[in-house]
Amino acid sequence: MTDFMNGYPMLYYLFLAIFPLLFVIPFALMAVYAERKVSAYMQNRIGPNRTGPLGLLQTTADILKLLQKEDMRPGHSDRFLTSASPIVVFLGSYLIYAALPFNSILTGATLDLGLLFLLSVSGIVVIGILVAGWSSDNKYSLLGALRSAAQIISYEIPSVMVVMILFVITQSLSLTEISEKQTANIFNWYILGGPDLTWKKFIFIPIMIISAVILFISTLAEVNRTPFDLPEAESELVAGFHTEFSGIKFALFFLAEYANMFAVSALIATVFFGGYQSPFGYLGDALNLSWLVPAEQFFWFTIKALGLVFVQMWLRWTLPRLRIDQLMSLCWKYLIPIALFLFVLVTFITMI
Amino acid sequence: MADTEFIKSVTDRFTLLLGEEKASQIVITESPFETFLTVPAELISVVMTELYDNPALGFDSLVLLTGNDEDDAVKTKNDDGSETLTGGNLSVVYHLESLPNRKKIIIKTIVPKANPEVPSVTPLWVSADWQEREAYDMYGIIFTGHPNLIRILMPYDWEFGFPLRKDYQNPEFYQGIKVPY
Amino acid sequence: MIKEFVSEEMVINMGPQHPSTHGVLRLEVKLDGEIVKEVIPHIGYLHRCFEKHTEALTYPQIVPYVDRMDYLAAMYNEFGFALAVERMAGIEVPPRVEYMRVILGELQRIASHLVAVGTYGLDVGAFTPFLFCFRDREKILSLFELVSGARLLYNYIWPGGLSKEIHPDFVRLTKEFLVYFKPKLTELNRLLTGNKIFIDRTANLGVLDIEKAINYGVTGPNLRASGYKWDLRRDDPYSIYDKFDFEIPVGDGAMGTTGDCWDRYYIRVREMEESIKIIEQAIDNIPDGDVKSAIPKRIKVPAGQLYTRVENPRGELGYFIISKGANNPFRVKVRPPSFIHLMLLDELCRGNLVADIVAILGSIDIVLGEVDR
Numbered sequence: 001m002t003d004f005m006n007g008y009p010m011l012y013y014l015f016l017a018i019f020p021l022l023f024v025i026p027f028a029l030m031a032v033y034a035e036r037k038v039s040a041y042m043q044n045r046i047g048p049n050r051t052g053p054l055g056l057l058q059t060t061a062d063i064l065k066l067l068q069k070e071d072m073r074p075g076h077s078d079r080f081l082t083s084a085s086p087i088v089v090f091l092g093s094y095l096i097y098a099a100l101p102f103n104s105i106l107t108g109a110t111l112d113l114g115l116l117f118l119l120s121v122s123g124i125v126v127i128g129i130l131v132a133g134w135s136s137d138n139k140y141s142l143l144g145a146l147r148s149a150a151q152i153i154s155y156e157i158p159s160v161m162v163v164m165i166l167f168v169i170t171q172s173l174s175l176t177e178i179s180e181k182q183t184a185n186i187f188n189w190y191i192l193g194g195p196d197l198t199w200k201k202f203i204f205i206p207i208m209i210i211s212a213v214i215l216f217i218s219t220l221a222e223v224n225r226t227p228f229d230l231p232e233a234e235s236e237l238v239a240g241f242h243t244e245f246s247g248i249k250f251a252l253f254f255l256a257e258y259a260n261m262f263a264v265s266a267l268i269a270t271v272f273f274g275g276y277q278s279p280f281g282y283l284g285d286a287l288n289l290s291w292l293v294p295a296e297q298f299f300w301f302t303i304k305a306l307g308l309v310f311v312q313m314w315l316r317w318t319l320p321r322l323r324i325d326q327l328m329s330l331c332w333k334y335l336i337p338i339a340l341f342l343f344v345l346v347t348f349i350t351m352i
Numbered sequence: 353m354a355d356t357e358f359i360k361s362v363t364d365r366f367t368l369l370l371g372e373e374k375a376s377q378i379v380i381t382e383s384p385f386e387t388f389l390t391v392p393a394e395l396i397s398v399v400m401t402e403l404y405d406n407p408a409l410g411f412d413s414l415v416l417l418t419g420n421d422e423d424d425a426v427k428t429k430n431d432d433g434s435e436t437l438t439g440g441n442l443s444v445v446y447h448l449e450s451l452p453n454r455k456k457i458i459i460k461t462i463v464p465k466a467n468p469e470v471p472s473v474t475p476l477w478v479s480a481d482w483q484e485r486e487a488y489d490m491y492g493i494i495f496t497g498h499p500n501l502i503r504i505l506m507p508y509d510w511e512f513g514f515p516l517r518k519d520y521q522n523p524e525f526y527q528g529i530k531v532p533y
Numbered sequence: 534m535i536k537e538f539v540s541e542e543m544v545i546n547m548g549p550q551h552p553s554t555h556g557v558l559r560l561e562v563k564l565d566g567e568i569v570k571e572v573i574p575h576i577g578y579l580h581r582c583f584e585k586h587t588e589a590l591t592y593p594q595i596v597p598y599v600d601r602m603d604y605l606a607a608m609y610n611e612f613g614f615a616l617a618v619e620r621m622a623g624i625e626v627p628p629r630v631e632y633m634r635v636i637l638g639e640l641q642r643i644a645s646h647l648v649a650v651g652t653y654g655l656d657v658g659a660f661t662p663f664l665f666c667f668r669d670r671e672k673i674l675s676l677f678e679l680v681s682g683a684r685l686l687y688n689y690i691w692p693g694g695l696s697k698e699i700h701p702d703f704v705r706l707t708k709e710f711l712v713y714f715k716p717k718l719t720e721l722n723r724l725l726t727g728n729k730i731f732i733d734r735t736a737n738l739g740v741l742d743i744e745k746a747i748n749y750g751v752t753g754p755n756l757r758a759s760g761y762k763w764d765l766r767r768d769d770p771y772s773i774y775d776k777f778d779f780e781i782p783v784g785d786g787a788m789g790t791t792g793d794c795w796d797r798y799y800i801r802v803r804e805m806e807e808s809i810k811i812i813e814q815a816i817d818n819i820p821d822g823d824v825k826s827a828i829p830k831r832i833k834v835p836a837g838q839l840y841t842r843v844e845n846p847r848g849e850l851g852y853f854i855i856s857k858g859a860n861n862p863f864r865v866k867v868r869p870p871s872f873i874h875l876m877l878l879d880e881l882c883r884g885n886l887v888a889d890i891v892a893i894l895g896s897i898d899i900v901l902g903e904v905d906r
Contacts, residue, residue: 043664139545143567143887226658227730230888237887238552318724320731321658323888324567384837385621412747416840418853418866445853447840451747451763458840479750482876490584505577505905515585 016107020097028258031309032059038310039317066254069247074137077244081135086245086252089128093256095121096263101176103276103297114175115163118267119156122222125260126152129231129241132253136244144240147324148224148231154331155221155228161339162215165346166271169194169204179275186279191272200349207342212272214335216308219264221327223257226316230324265308269301276301356380356387358455362409363389369402370395381460388445388458396461397471403448403457404476411457414477416447419487421518422462437519440465442491446473463493465517472498490516542570545887549578553656553891556901560878562890569890572882574875579905587865592618592692592832595865600686602869603903605648606846608641608677611690616771617841617852618692621834629822630694631773636707636815637680637690639808643714644673645846646754646801646808649898653798654725656895657734662725669717672710679703693828699819707816711809718805726799735798736789739881739893746792749880750873753848755897758784758800759792765844777814779807794896801898833860840868847871847898867906871899 033048033056040047048055073082098121099114101107111117126149133145163173169190170178181195182188191208193201221228232240242253269275276297284292322330359380367375378399379390391399403411425440446459463470472495473480484495485504492514495501503510512523522531547560554560557578563571583602587595599614600607612634619626651666674684679700681689689696725731741751746759756763764781766774782803784796836858842851848870855864874897881893 039660043661044668045664139543143545147567229658317661319659320654320725320728320734321888322730323734323886325886326730326733384835385839386837412744414750415842415849416851416853416866416868418864420855420864420866423857423863445838447851447853451761454768477750478748478876479873482872503577505580507577515582 019102020094020100023102024094024097024255024259024262027262028255029059029063031258031261032062032254034310035313035316038313042314042317063251066246066251067248071247071249074244076137078135078137081131082244083249085128085132085135086249086256087128088131089125090252090256090259092121092124092126092128093260093263095124096267097259099175100263100266101179101270101276102301103294104176104180105294107176110176111174113173115166115173115178115267115271118175118263119160119163122260122263123152123156125222125256128256132245133241136241138244140237140239141241141243144231144237144243147237148241150324151224151228151230151327152222154328155218155335158214158331158335158339159218159222161336161343162211162218163271165207165211165339165343166190168343168346168350169196175270175275179270179277182274183277184281186274189272189274189277189279200352203349204346207346208272210338211342212268214339215268215272216311218331218335219268220312220315221331223260223264223312225261225312227319227322228327229316229321230327261309261312262305265312266301266305268308269304273304274300275304355455355457356382359387359389359457362403362457365406365409366399366402370398386458388460390460390462393461393463393470396459396473399459400446400471400473400476403459409455410450410453411448411455413449413451414446414473414479414483415449415456416445417473417480417483417487418445418447419443419491419493419516420445421491421516423518425465425518440518442468442493442517444470444487444493468493469496470494471496472501474498488514490514492517547890553652553895554901555652555894555899556904558875558899558901558904560890560894562887564887567886567888569882569885569887572879572890574878576872576875576901576904579901581906583867583906584865587862589861591860592622592834592862595862596691597686597688600688601902602867602906603645603845603847603850603871603900604685605900606641606645607686608637608690609645609843609845610850611687612638612772613841613843613845613850614852615690615692616843617839617854618832618834620841621837621839621854621856622692622829622832624693624827624829624832626694626827627822627824628773628820630824630827632815632819633680633695633699633824634690635772635774635777636812636819637677639811639815640673640676640707642808642846643805644670646805647673649801649846649895650721650725650798653892653895653898654731656891657731659725659728659731662721665717665721665724669714672713676703676707676710679706691828692832694826695824698824704816704819707812711813711816715809718802722802726802732788732795734888734892735794735896738789738794738885738889739797739896740790741792741877741881743792745880749877751848751877752873753844753846753870754800754804755797755848755874755877757782758796760784760786765842765849769842771841771843774811777811779810782807794892797896797898831860834858834862842868845870847900847903848874869903869906871901871903872906875899875904 037047048058051058051061096118098109099111099117129148130145133141167173170181172178188195191212193204224231242250278296278300282293282296284296363378366378377392381388381390403409420443422441422443425437427435427437430436441462441464443460443462448457461470470493472484482504484498487493488501489503489506513520524531543564545562547562548554549557549559559575561573562569583598586598596611599610603610647666647670651663654662677687678684680703681687741759743759743761746756760783762781762783767781782800784791784800788795834856836856838855840851840853842849850870851868853866854862857863877897882890
């Protein structure tokens with residue numbers, strides 16, 4: 001791989017740029033299928049089972065249907081902005097993949113400020129959603145977009161605070177470096193206090209668990225999933241900001257949502273659950289097959305992220321939706337103060 | 353039907369309240385199943401306020417407000433065989449109930465089709481609001497003092513009369529569409 | 534200067550095609566930001582001229598029309614109408630029919646409440662309870678299909694009796710259903726009733742006190758949720774309800790204020806339990822007999838007027854029949870509970886958020902087929 005990197009740098013970068021897409025599209029297809037099956041089993045239904053074996057091709061068929069639909073747009077909407085907004089939304093979620101360390105070598109950009117980059121580019125989604133809601137000339141869309149903007153911006157604060165806690169502990173903002181620190185075994189994961197084997201580790205364990213929950217809740221809100229799916233609250237705002245979108249634009253929103261789900265899950269998996277590290281050593285190391293290690297890492301990374309994606313689905317099909325004021329009070333009255341307190345606590349502990 | 357005594361006591365109360373002359377217009381009408389009070393339209397607001405306000409009566413619930421066509425119009429045959437109805441009366445039936453006293457009373461008022469004005473009871477019972485609108489919608493009974501007397505079930509622009517009246521004729525066209533299409 | 538900061542009023546149209554208006558209801562909502570200033574319901578989209586039709590139909594012919602009013606409680610509508618006609622025509626109904634009517638009526642109440650509770654979950658964003666409820670409702674509909682041949686609009690309870698003899702498997706299958714259904718209520722309570730988010734969304738919201746409720750003509754579960762013990766099965770007994778032992782649950786504000794949305798929701802869950810009790814008492818005691826023996830060849834109602842009311846799953850369903858002694862009624866006026874309840878919406882919604890409109894609308898549980906008739 002390193003030879004390939006040095007020999008054909010352009011080809012390597014091209015591969016790095018395209019790889020997330022090759023990953024995201026099949027992932028989204030399978031995630032939609034999985035979501036349907038998960039919800040079906042939770043609700044005593046069967047779910048899709050006609051298109052292809054076990055209904056596996058159902059989402060593919062749906063996407064094909066969406067792609068060949070007429071590209072419609074409300075009469076008074078802004079032509080340029082309605083077309084641009086799905087792209088901006090997808091761009092925001094796709095940019096996150098640039099910094100995600102799938103394994104020790106497959107990282108788009110090994111940024112020193114990877115964590116910050118990740119959180120800041122996910123903010124681009126807000127612009128896309130606001131523009132989508134405003135430009136489609138629909139009051140429901142506008143309400144959805146405003147809710148979404150308020151929600152995403154508010155929930156960035158607790159997630160950034162949790163990232164700051166991690167920064168204090170890890171002394172690094174690079175995702176690859178954070179992943180590397182959690183190597184060897186499950187006890188080195190930051191959810192279990194990190195690799196630092198002193199008395200501090202045991203104080204960090206509860207702090208880290210609470211931080212992980214805060215980060216999970218706030219990322220859930222950032223990707224607009226139930227119980228925080230107010231921007232697209234079906235029973236209130238019809239479909240929220242994407243009410244007026246159909247065909248390929250709608251498909252892009254859909255793709256972005258699932259891409260985002262995976263991205264935030266991957267973020268949590270990276271910072272708390274060891275990233276691409278195996279919970280116990282590597283088979284490749286034991287067998288002395290160095291090429292096997294990255295493959296194993298990729299496997300672990302996806303498994304962890306998918307596990308969190310499953311939790312997101314599970315929550316979606318279990319919980320009702322919050323109201324906008326409750327959503328805000330959860331963020332400002334509970335998550336931010338707790339995160340702030342933990343941040344101060346962690347700072348003191350590390351200074352000792 | 354069982355509560356003739358109670359209805360009698362109610363009318364006695366009105367005799368005290370309104371005086372013999374006016375109270376004599378309030379008639380106890382016995383129909384085979386239900387006994388009701390027939391009250392002239394101009395006394396409705398007084399009677400209803402008394403029934404609502406007096407704690408001894410305490411009719412706190414308006415169960416049902418019904419508009420009705422009395423079907424007593426004079427029929428005249430036209431040359432082409434159709435009938436024209438002239439005159440006739442409309443009526444409004446109020447079913448009142450007192451939940452604390454477990455009493456029911458039925459009030460009926462009859463108004464001529466030419467001038468179908470009945471005082472609204474919406475200020476007393478909010479539940480009369482839409483029911484009066486419905487009675488207006490179907491029979492054209494005008495409830496004076498109603499805050500928002502517009503059509504409710506029929507389209508707001510329905511201009512072909514009041515469909516449950518006996519003299520109602522289906523329009524030939526509505527919004528350019530032939531009605532019995 | 535201050536005037537400039539008053540934000541512009543925004544009018545949004547909820548419906549007639551909106552996912553959570555429970556039918557074709559159009560709400561003209563005036564908003565200040567997300568705060569509701571006024572809700573104006575526009576109804577009539579489903580107006581099928583029931584009262585006009587009845588003028589031209591004989592009494593047995595009206596029964597199918599009655600089904601189509603409250604299509605979620607069609608059996609109970611028939612029950613009420615049959616009762617009204619029987620009282621006027623002086624028809625004595627065999628006890629077997631009475632028992633069957635009560636059993637079917639209470640099954641219908643469970644089915645209707647399941648829809649109310651399930652869609653309420655959907656309104657506040659929980660999808661799974663909705664399908665749980667519909668799964669159980671399907672089983673009740675299958676029982677109805679067994680006796681009447683139809684799943685939604687039955688035309689089964691006729692003035693004087695029932696249209697078909699009871700299916701031999703009905704009693705066994707109903708008992709099996711009751712055994713199956715009881716644990717499902719616990720499951721529902723664990724999934725939705727006690728959910729923290731659900732309670733946050735519904736408690737202390739849309740509070741309706743007793744005086745206001747009575748003045749608005751509210752009846753049925755909504756009135757009981759406000760804490761007033763009023764149930765026509767007890768307070769104005771009809772059929773054979775006086776033979777059964779059941780409780781009338783009233784709202785007590787367990788999660789907030791008495792008469793809030795949560796109370797209105799939970800009262801329905803508890804009524805399902807009471808309905809199970811009634812069915813359990815009735816199902817073993819169905820007397821023998823002929824369900825069609827009392828059905829007259831031709832129903833002629835003596836001249837007069839009578840208001841008959843029954844406790845529909847949604848509230849007081851009344852039929853005001855005026856007869857002139859002919860084969861067909863002179864006038865059948867229906868007192869639809871949903872129509873009366875819908876008047877509450879503006880009062881309850883003012884000052885709340887947009888998201889609360891659906892929560893309040895869901896909690897008062899209307900059926901548009903009945904509102905518009």
